[in-house]
């Protein structure tokens with residue numbers, strides 16, 4: 152079965168470029184502004200959308216994404232509204248893949264069966280659940296695959312060659328390579344090490360490999376996109392949201408544009424990557 | 438999931454770390470290889486006689502074990518019922534039961550070659566125990582502590598600093614134990630290669646709940662021998678306070694299969710179970726997933742974790758160890774709760790009757806002894822885990838008594 156995610160990566164492969172995967176938080180800074188941001192993302196150059204499901208205790212996230220989740224929760228975001236956001240987005244965009252990303256407890260409390268049914272019908276294509284390693288696949292991963300959703304797993308620098316097959320076994324859509332040992336928004340990864348790691352993962356899978364954690368600028372995006380099928384940017388985007396807010400903490404007329412502008416810059420970086428890679432290859436073999 | 442042997446309450450967890458539906462390993466992939474490694478290392482240490490010998494040597498000469506099982510004569514007379522014994526964990530080096538577990542984990546960290554130790558702490562007792570053993574073995578020590586707790590347990594912050602540990606105040610969320618644990622987990626995923634995470638209670642991902650329980654079970658094993666020596670028979674009831682539940686499980690576990698023994702865990706009811714300001718996750722929560730395991734948690738309808746409230750920083754946690762969650766469900770342990778005010782009264786009462794100033798945490802257990810003991814016959818043997826001493830709480834208690842007097 153092919154999904155929107157599979158189709159999107161196949162198309163990008165034909166185009167010969169990497170994907171820009173954006174992460175923003177559902178309901179940050181409020182429902183309507185978050186919807187306007189979502190709607191602006193594809194036009195600005197996002198190829199795949201990750202939408203964060205806010206959680207009070209995001210143990211793998213740094214201060215920027217923690218704060219974004221709390222802003223959303225304070226503005227009244229919950230799982231029903233997050234699925235509502237997806238539904239409204241999907242009504243106007245049938246092509247852009249959308250992945251929900253977060254922690255297990257809000258899904259568990261919503262009810263796994265109900266969540267999968269509602270997510271599927273809202274137009275969700277895949278799930279990334281940070282605190283569900285392969286050892287807990289029976290909880291959500293297997294039911295999600297059965298429901299026709301992709302389950303995208305994180306591979307990390309600590310996932311060695313022996314463990315990679317375990318991690319990849321029930322992974323679909325793409326593999327999310329966490330470029331550092333650490334939390335989101337932390338130190339920038341070393342590009343050459345990342346390229347090595349992506350190669351290593353690709354020896355074990357045909358799936359596209361996207362790289363995230365610590366990517367924030369267009370140059371960065373360009374450098375990493377040379378050796379990967381996609382790059383994920385999150386903390387930089389939610390920081391753009393934060394910086395655009397008024398003194399009262401609410402959105403301003405500049406909020407949506409702040410995110411869209413940054414996405415445009417990052418998209419240019421990603422799109423430049425393969426071209427420069429191709430040019431470099433041509434220069435080597437004239 | 439393999440079914441636990443039903444002929445024993447002591448057989449858990451299964452190989453995936455499950456106690457019934459509770460427990461498990463709900464962690465980020467970065468940590469998974471470390472947790473598997475730790476499980477293996479602990480499995481090897483557990484059956485290594487050298488490790489056990491080393492533990493025993495330090496437990497005797499450094500911690501000061503065995504801790505006495507003391508017949509509390511005046512408390513017994515005051516209650517007018519059951520014969521009350523106190524298991525004196527407050528006499529251990531560093532003043533609480535926490536050191537039993539920390540010793541085991543630090544010896545294990547040494548075996549695995551880790552030189553940087555991190556810990557979370559609420560009341561500061563686990564932080565102090567960790568700082569102490571890191572000083573003893575020359576290890577770097579970083580303790581995460583909610584900024585609210587830094588404020589209310591200042592004496593322990595000073596002790597940790599004195600011992601050479603770095604105390605990092607945590608400003609996120611409710612700024613208490615839960616947030617300290619989040620921050621310690623964030624440190625761990627960042628510094629996986631160098632760092633050992635020394636968890637202070639029977640929470641976290643497998644194998645921590647099992648491992649911490651095993652290290653704390655010395656409390657119950659000693660109690661068993663001591664009670665046999667003192668009374669010629671086993672106790673009739675056991676009672677202990679519950680933060681994450683390590684002092685309680687340490688006392689309970691060796692007795693779980695003696696089904697005639699009544700077992701009570703006491704959660705913190707804060708300002709009352711109806712106030713919404715409490716830390717009683719069994720009484721006021723439901724099953725969910727946090728900090729690596731499934732257990733009872735305080736949360737809202739959307740699965741967002743609620744802040745816990747208790748006068749006692751060591752009980753101020755919105756969850757409970759997964760093994761307790763299971764023992765509660767199957768009816769082997771009965772969970773009660775004591776309010777801030779009940780704990781304050783018990784704190785003063787024990788000080789005056791027995792000349793023992795308890796920590797606010799076990800004062801919650803003493804508070805329920807005052808309810809239970811009078812309802813039991815005079816030949817009923819009741820053991821309370823006096824998990825820590827109250828020096829750290831004097832400022833908090835003084836503050837509350839003053840504001841009440843006003």
Ligand SMILES: Cc1ncc(COP(=O)(O)O)c(C=O)c1O
Pocket residue numbers: 533534559560561562563637638639678679680681682683684685750751752796798799824825826
């Ligand atoms: C003296 C004392 N008792 C009890 C506790 C609660 O922890 P646990 O339930 O794991 O024993 C603490 C925690 O800080 C403590 O300091």
